[in-house]
Amino acid sequence: xxxxxxxxxxxxxxxxxxxxxxxxxxxxxxxxxxxxxxxxxxxxxxxxxxxxxxxxxxxxxxxxxxxxxxxxxxxxxxxxxxxxxxxxxxxxxxxxxxxxxxxxxxxxxxxxxxxxxxxxxxxxxxxxxxxxxxxxxxxxxxxxxxxxxxxxxxxxxxxxxxxxxxxxxxxxxxxxxxxxxxxxxxxxxxxxxxxxxxxxxxxxxxxxxxxxxxxxxxxxxxxxxxxxxxxxxxxxxxxxxxxxxxxxxxxxxxxxxxxxxxxxxxxxxxxxxxxxxxxxxxxxxxxxxxxxxxxxx
Amino acid sequence: xxxxxxxxxxxxxxxxxxxxxxxxxxxxxxxxxxxxxxxxxxxxxxxxxxxxxxxxxxxxxxxxxxxxxxxxxxxxxxxxxxxxxxxxxxxxxxxxxxxxxxxxxxxxxxxxxxxxxxxxxxxxxxxxxxxxxxxxxxxxxxxxxxxxxxxxxxxxxxxxxxxxxxxxxxxxxxxxxxxxxxxxxxxxxxxxxxxxxxxxxxxxxxxxxxxxxxxxxxxxxxxxxxxxxxxxxxxxxxxxxxxxxxxx
Ligand SMILES: Nc1ncnc2c1ncn2[C@@H]1O[C@H](COP(=O)(O)OP(=O)(O)O)[C@@H](O)[C@H]1O
Ligand SMILES: [Mg+2]
Numbered sequence: 001x002x003x004x005x006x007x008x009x010x011x012x013x014x015x016x017x018x019x020x021x022x023x024x025x026x027x028x029x030x031x032x033x034x035x036x037x038x039x040x041x042x043x044x045x046x047x048x049x050x051x052x053x054x055x056x057x058x059x060x061x062x063x064x065x066x067x068x069x070x071x072x073x074x075x076x077x078x079x080x081x082x083x084x085x086x087x088x089x090x091x092x093x094x095x096x097x098x099x100x101x102x103x104x105x106x107x108x109x110x111x112x113x114x115x116x117x118x119x120x121x122x123x124x125x126x127x128x129x130x131x132x133x134x135x136x137x138x139x140x141x142x143x144x145x146x147x148x149x150x151x152x153x154x155x156x157x158x159x160x161x162x163x164x165x166x167x168x169x170x171x172x173x174x175x176x177x178x179x180x181x182x183x184x185x186x187x188x189x190x191x192x193x194x195x196x197x198x199x200x201x202x203x204x205x206x207x208x209x210x211x212x213x214x215x216x217x218x219x220x221x222x223x224x225x226x227x228x229x230x231x232x233x234x235x236x237x238x239x240x241x242x243x244x245x246x247x248x249x250x251x252x253x254x255x256x257x258x259x260x261x262x263x264x265x266x267x268x269x270x271x272x273x274x275x276x277x278x279x280x281x282x283x284x285x286x287x288x289x290x291x292x293x294x295x296x297x
Numbered sequence: 298x299x300x301x302x303x304x305x306x307x308x309x310x311x312x313x314x315x316x317x318x319x320x321x322x323x324x325x326x327x328x329x330x331x332x333x334x335x336x337x338x339x340x341x342x343x344x345x346x347x348x349x350x351x352x353x354x355x356x357x358x359x360x361x362x363x364x365x366x367x368x369x370x371x372x373x374x375x376x377x378x379x380x381x382x383x384x385x386x387x388x389x390x391x392x393x394x395x396x397x398x399x400x401x402x403x404x405x406x407x408x409x410x411x412x413x414x415x416x417x418x419x420x421x422x423x424x425x426x427x428x429x430x431x432x433x434x435x436x437x438x439x440x441x442x443x444x445x446x447x448x449x450x451x452x453x454x455x456x457x458x459x460x461x462x463x464x465x466x467x468x469x470x471x472x473x474x475x476x477x478x479x480x481x482x483x484x485x486x487x488x489x490x491x492x493x494x495x496x497x498x499x500x501x502x503x504x505x506x507x508x509x510x511x512x513x514x515x516x517x518x519x520x521x522x523x524x525x526x527x528x529x530x531x532x533x534x535x536x537x538x539x540x541x542x543x544x545x
Contacts, residue, residue: 169401169405172394172398172401172402173402173405175391176391176402179391179392182353182373182389183385183389183390183391184374184391185372185374186351186353186377186382186385187377187403187405187406187451188374188375188376188377188378188403188405188407188455189405190372190374191374192372
């Protein structure tokens with residue numbers, strides 16, 4: 001393999017990895033105050049991409065306006081999901097992971113409606129302002145500025161999420177709910193309110209992921225499931241709750257997948273990724289940067 | 298001896314975790330500025346009673362009034378704004394946050410101005426000098442006694458009108474137990490009403506104005522703390538079922 005080819009594959013791997021990491025981080029945001037994995041997170045990414053197509057390509061709105069509207073709309077859908085599919089289950093201490101079914105059901109409904117509205121054809125979405133899809137040559141490295149933009153947005157947004165949790169009182173309140181829900185309530189912190197906020201923000205973040213990934217992947221209703229699975233793998237490898245871990249894990253997965261594409265069919269690539277996940281979990285059951293949960297049952 | 302005007306009025310309260318009630322038909326009051334002890338053997342239902350008052354458990358029957366206001370429709374997280382603070386059993390501070398952040402989280406709901414927040418935190422740290430030295434350390438790294446002090450401080454920053462404490466001296470060395478009671482005496486001197494659940498019976502009765510005895514989920518008696526000290530009634534409530542079977 002030529003050096004140029006190898007570097008091009010790695011560039012693709014890192015970019016895809018950044019996208020997987022963003023999906024994983026969106027899982028983490030909704031998970032933190034609830035211990036619920038929102039199985040619809042992948043379809044919320046898909047909605048972000050489809051809305052971006054509708055608003056930016058079809059309606060020709062400026063990128064920033066289109067992105068803001070897409071994020072707001074998907075945030076509202078995430079909030080709606082929390083109200084209908086999660087809130088009632090969390091109120092019952094005996095919910096027994098019923099959220100797996102309810103959020104999956106919500107996810108299937110979203111996908112079916114989207115298929116109906118948008119059809120299954122992949123659609124183009126414009127790149128981030130200032131970026132293009134044209135390939136640049138930089139020494140032996142070829143890449144597009146949209147790829148650079150995706151990686152920068154992933155890093156910056158993860159830094160922002162971490163900053164909120166570590167430096168703001170509302171972020172610390174979410175951590176307090178995660179650590180001890182009843183103690184948080186006795187201090188006047190409302191888990192219900194922070195759960196709604198977290199679901200809306202997680203949904204908006206998923207939409208952002210869809211908006212910035214769509215120029216590279218094309219917007220189609222089929223991207224949700226793939227991204228859900230890859231995001232989940234990044235979450236497992238990086239360690240649930242660890243956002244920087246998700247970035248490292250996402251990039252690892254993206255690169256393995258990209259390099260595997262040289263000699264493996266897509267089906268075997270999936271097997272290879274699963275092998276990576278299993279291998280990591282065998283050595284570190286809570287992921288590379290995870291730690292055993294302190295949650296009580 | 299007449300008791301002060303009631304601040305907390307619990308009337309005919311029954312509460313449980315499933316359908317079976319753990320405490321039944323409990324009626325008690327805590328007066329304004331009064332210190333009340335709630336005593337009883339392990340498993341009698343003392344913590345359950347406090348959890349119902351603070352809204353963590355929903356009563357099956359009866360009413361709870363605070364300053365004349367019905368609490369039964371309010372969520373636990375809303376009560377701190379009314380002036381009711383509950384220091385839960387087992388030092389339930391946020392171990393992964395710093396001491397300072399624990400105090401700030403105690404004020405989360407009140408949305409105070411920056412200056413007022415700083416003043417409240419300063420007051421708390423002045424009351425607990427040991428916490429000041431460790432303000433930037435994780436609460437989980439504190440000693441047991443310091444964690445208990447932090448749990449109390451976290452409630453006190455809100456300047457509650459009623460402070461409920463669930464076994465604050467549990468697992469502490471005798472000198473630390475004394476420190477807890479000294480703190481509570483200072484709080485009480487500021488006019489705060491106190492509802493105290495304790496295992497250290499004699500010390501609690503020495504501290505309190507009035508005491509209620511809880512036995513297997515029902516009140517078995519109450520009276521001025523001074524008259525209950527050393528009484529047979531208290532001994533029986535405390536030893537609970539064990540006393541009934543023991544040869545005398
Ligand atoms: N979370 C719970 N679920 C079911 N039963 C409980 C729970 N907590 C306490 N109980 C039961 O309620 C009774 C009273 O418990 P508790 O109020 O903690 O007593 P105390 O604080 O007086 O020691 C006990 O029999 C206990 O087993
Ligand atoms: Mg108890």
